[in-house]
Amino acid sequence: MTIQKERVGIIGSGNWGSAVAKIIGENVQKHPETFEYPVRQWVFEEDYKGQPLTKVINESHENPKYLPGIRLPNNVQAEPDLIKTCEDCTMLVFVLPHQFVRGVCDDLQGKVNPSVKAISLIKGLEIKPDQVTLFSQEIGRRLHLTHPVAALSGANIADEVAKERFCESTIGCTSAQAGELFHRLFATPYFRINVIGDPVGVELCGALKNVVAVAAGISDGLGYGDNTKAALIRIGLMEMRKFAKSFFGGVEDVTFFESCGVADLITTCAGGRNRRVAEAFAKTGKPIDVLEKEMLNGQKLQGTLTAMEVHQFLTHHQMTKAFPLFDAVYRVIYEKAPLDTIVRNL
Ligand SMILES: NC(=O)C1=CN([C@@H]2O[C@H](COP(=O)(O)OP(=O)(O)OC[C@H]3O[C@@H](n4cnc5c(N)ncnc54)[C@H](O)[C@@H]3O)[C@@H](O)[C@H]2O)C=CC1
Numbered sequence: 261m262t263i264q265k266e267r268v269g270i271i272g273s274g275n276w277g278s279a280v281a282k283i284i285g286e287n288v289q290k291h292p293e294t295f296e297y298p299v300r301q302w303v304f305e306e307d308y309k310g311q312p313l314t315k316v317i318n319e320s321h322e323n324p325k326y327l328p329g330i331r332l333p334n335n336v337q338a339e340p341d342l343i344k345t346c347e348d349c350t351m352l353v354f355v356l357p358h359q360f361v362r363g364v365c366d367d368l369q370g371k372v373n374p375s376v377k378a379i380s381l382i383k384g385l386e387i388k389p390d391q392v393t394l395f396s397q398e399i400g401r402r403l404h405l406t407h408p409v410a411a412l413s414g415a416n417i418a419d420e421v422a423k424e425r426f427c428e429s430t431i432g433c434t435s436a437q438a439g440e441l442f443h444r445l446f447a448t449p450y451f452r453i454n455v456i457g458d459p460v461g462v463e464l465c466g467a468l469k470n471v472v473a474v475a476a477g478i479s480d481g482l483g484y485g486d487n488t489k490a491a492l493i494r495i496g497l498m499e500m501r502k503f504a505k506s507f508f509g510g511v512e513d514v515t516f517f518e519s520c521g522v523a524d525l526i527t528t529c530a531g532g533r534n535r536r537v538a539e540a541f542a543k544t545g546k547p548i549d550v551l552e553k554e555m556l557n558g559q560k561l562q563g564t565l566t567a568m569e570v571h572q573f574l575t576h577h578q579m580t581k582a583f584p585l586f587d588a589v590y591r592v593i594y595e596k597a598p599l600d601t602i603v604r605n606l
């Protein structure tokens with residue numbers, strides 16, 4: 261009897277997408293009994309110094325735009341065609357800035373094998389004013405997948421992970437079998453994974469901590485110091501938990517003690533892009549989109565957009581007052597409220 265090996269596709273190739281491609285490429289080589297050797301990675305094609313980025317990646321085995329200085333394994337193949345990337349895949353890893361997921365799902369409709377095992381590394385939420393959905397659920401629904409989509413999230417600043425500095429991450433997955441397979445795909449001695457049965461909690465933590473990171477950055481920009489930042493982290497954690505409990509069933513308190521919870525809050529409020537750009541916003545008063553372009557070289561912020569989306573949703577449900585930190589971040593970024601609003605109404 262021949263056992264069918266897993267063919268893995270990665271959708272996304274930014275800063276985290278590239279760091280994760282390194283891990284996946286290496287683990288696929290380490291487990292030839294489980295995975296097929298080539299790993300296709302969809303790259304949103306762009307010009308890099310006069311050449312297509314996919315060509316540069318495939319020739320140099322490096323993504324010099326989004327993860328410079330890190331060698332990608334030879335089996336990772338950059339592919340500009342989204343549909344071709346997913347062709348014949350039995351496992352798909354979604355790792356995109358959340359603002360692009362809708363477009364990608366539109367393009368993939370009817371083109372993905374419904375029995376594919378998928379996992380979302382996206383930190384964001386799909387919000388319509390009256391409704392909040394997880395991207396794992398949205399991907400599963402839009403692509404008619406038969407298995408629930410898992411989630412991976414943790415205290416994982418991409419550049420540090422790519423340099424193999426020890427950290428932890430959390431996979432939320434309701435199937436023990438799929439959890440084992442995803443563990444095999446992602447775990448390394450420097451990227452330690454805990455698989456838990458609360459995918460909803462894992463994903464919510466990853467999305468909402470970005471709003472708290474914006475508050476931390478504003479606080480840094482004002483020079484408020486470490487005590488204030490610790491207070492914002494604690495209050496932010498409580499609002500994340502309240503949001504999860506108010507709008508989703510079954511989220512477990514212990515999830516907030518995993519890497520995806522408190523650990524990610526700490527790292528993101530210390531070293532993340534949302535924090536950094538929010539600090540610059542507080543110091544310069546320049547618009548966020550201008551700072552994003554100036555400071556991130558094509559990488560994308562998630563926290564400011566999530567703050568707006570969460571605000572729309574909370575406004576619809578007349579619950580902004582129950583989330584004073586989330587509300588303050590929205591008002592400072594989008595309504596020109598004074599910067600110290602982030603501590604004034606807590
Ligand atoms: N960078 C990090 O340290 C970490 C990021 N994450 C999360 O992973 C997700 C992906 O983040 P990154 O890989 O860092 O992305 P990124 O922030 O580096 O974003 C750039 C990516 O967006 C792509 N892009 C630009 N325009 C596009 C379009 N119209 N359609 C599709 N793609 C387009 C670019 O080609 C590039 O691959 C986000 O939700 C982020 O919060 C999670 C953990 C760590």
Ligand SMILES: O=C(CO)COP(=O)(O)O
Nearest residue numbers: 414415416417532533534
């Ligand atoms: O999610 C992250 C670390 O776990 C990265 O956060 P930023 O997007 O703010 O850099």
